[in-house]
Amino acid sequence: MSRNKFPPKPRYDPDTGPVYLYGMHTVRAALDNPRREKRNLLVTPNALARLNESGGTGGMSPSTTTPKELDRLLGSDAVHQGVALEVEPVSRFGLADLKAPRLVVVLDQLTDPHNVGAILRTACAFGADAVITTARHSPRETGVMAKSASGALDLVPMIEVRNLGDALQDLKRMGLVVMGFDSEAPAPLRPRTDDMSLAVVMGAEGKGLRQRTRELCDEMVRLDMPGPIKSLNVSNAAAIALFAATAGRRAQ
Known part of the structure; x- marks a missing residue:
């Protein structure tokens, strides 16, 4: 009888841990937002090429990673497209x-x-x-x-x-x-x-x-x-x- 295999849990708790944005459109918008405080950009080589084609990394020095590493970080359900950006929560307005x-x-x-x-x-x-x-x-x-x-x-x-x-x-x-x-x-x-x-x-x-x-x-x-x-x-x-x-x- 084979053992059930469950996807690995994310390394961080999205409800209490740091905020990771992922996906090309989402990260692109955050990089272009001057009010957004950005901490760390994780990209695969292919995703970095796509970011550079669409406007660059906003002056950030990215860390190279792999799709499997991003799966382990974000969870297997996250459609990250090879890019993740650790940020502070967006500034709220009044x-x-x-x-x-x-x-x-x-x-x-x-x-x-x-x-x-x-x-x-x-x-x-x-x-x-x-x-x-x-x-x-x-x-x-x-x-x-x-x-x-x-x-x-x-x-x-x-x-x-x-x-x-x-x-x-x-x-x-x-x-x-x-x-x-x-x-x-x-x-x-x-x-x-x-x-x-x-x-x-x-x-x-x-x-x-x-x-x-x-x-x-x-x-x-x-x-x-x-x-x-x-x-x-x-x-x-x-x-x-x-x-x-x-x-x-x-x-x-």
């Missing part, structure tokens, strides 16, 4: 840093780093000025989040707030309409025809928006789905929401 924002994505206690990363990527694609998360019940920056964001973690300002209700009221004072998404909302989502500045609020996986968050929204909408599946992953729902929210801007 609401006061936003100057006349027109589109902000607000995440009400989302905890899955895959979802947060995917929403960051979508927010970047639709030109969002920032993504707001809560200080509690939000994931730590990890390679998983950064890989899902495909570089957007270094392109879209992330703002971490202690009190989401206060933050929503601040956004209103900045002139944004706060639009929340909830499966029980009375009005269906429709493509907007106006050019209003918007804060699009998405609820946590499974739980949705908290009651206080709902109360502070200027509008509440739902996604109508005629098919047999009546719910979507929150990152997919965010993509649809942002497409509809910005429809009026694209029409102009």
Whole structure:
């Protein structure tokens, strides 16, 4: 009887250890971000050639490694493409840093780093000025989040707030309409025809928006789905929401 073989565990704990970004797009964006504090660049010869073709190493002296070494460092599930970059977590912004924002994505206690990363990527694609998360019940920056964001973690300002209700009221004072998404909302989502500045609020996986968050929204909408599946992953729902929210801007 053969023994079961399990993939080796990563050398570091992504929840408590240093932050390693990996994958070509993710590392490229971090190298190009002047606000990102970088520590150590690990590359295979082939990956180094690709980095040099796309803009170089940002003045860093890379350490040569192998795909197997990166697998041992990051875990066999990490799609690293031959490159890993040890960094300090990205600098977080404050609401006061936003100057006349027109589109902000607000995440009400989302905890899955895959979802947060995917929403960051979508927010970047639709030109969002920032993504707001809560200080509690939000994931730590990890390679998983950064890989899902495909570089957007270094392109879209992330703002971490202690009190989401206060933050929503601040956004209103900045002139944004706060639009929340909830499966029980009375009005269906429709493509907007106006050019209003918007804060699009998405609820946590499974739980949705908290009651206080709902109360502070200027509008509440739902996604109508005629098919047999009546719910979507929150990152997919965010993509649809942002497409509809910005429809009026694209029409102009």
